[in-house]
Amino acid sequence: MIAKKKKREIFRFALLLLLFVAVGFALYKHYSDDNKQTLIGEPAPNFKLKNINDKTVELQQSKGKVTLVNFWGSWCEPCKREMPLLQSMYSKYHNRGFEILSVNSQESNLAVKNYAQKYHLSFPVLLDLENQAGRAYNVYKLPASFLIDSNGKVVEGFEGELNKKQLEGWILEGLK
Template identity: 40%
Template sequence: MKKILIALFFGLGLLGGVNAVAAEGDPAPDFTLKSLSGGNIKLSELRGTVVLLNFWASWCGPCRTEMPLLDSLYQQYRDYGFTVLGVNLDENRDQADMLLSKVPVTFPILFDPQNHTSESYAVDAMPTTVLIDRNGVIRYHHRGYRDGYMDKYHAQVKALVLE
């Protein structure tokens, strides 16, 4: 029983030496990731902008459904200090490139093949969407995607860009 509890505490990050993951109300963990365009994007350089992080993978059906809807959201609010960052988690970038050729988007696509960034955002479902306010604080964390989620995203993004 003791071994199980120790494993559980390590898994939850409750013992020293283990990095805790960020949750709603916490500062968003900073990261720098390579983008599809070839440059790097650093989250902290987007301070002052409302950021929607969307963690996705090419094999994820709901991700494919959600991506054009997120692109529409991006187009609607980008002139109001809002951006979407699509963070791909495929180990093989070719798989992401193949999907993007079929489902093109205009928002920046980033690559996290070692999953370091996704781990710091507690990504345990595909897709996972995190909304970060202009001050760099995580305000909303959504697991998965279902019909009706875009209505939530629209309302939350609108409220955040108006703050």
């Protein structure tokens, strides 16, 4: 009788463990890079966010320009490493029709303003306090970047730290 009860407990435990693994895998697949790929070729989800100077900025204002929407956090090490590259590419290509909308995920205006000053950012730095833009772009890991063509369509999406070759290639292809 005890052996039968023990087997039943082991079976229940194994079944519960299998259920947790299945749910975890389903969540992982739902929030993985595959979701970013569903935006490619689609109109970019519009958003209206305040910048660090309390001015409302709307993505649609960038129509006609090649725009990089970059999601980041001040605590994110890859984001910190990526910022000087973004600033460099913005300085180099802004006059040719390239724009960056830098979207901070859920941090205070003061923290973001200090970060922008520290990295000497001259492109628009936006506050996504309620993560509305992040959800629209399926962003669950930082940094995440999306290149939007001059017609307002998402043409590239990447989760992780961009490198110079990758970003400059995107920009030059978009500006053609």
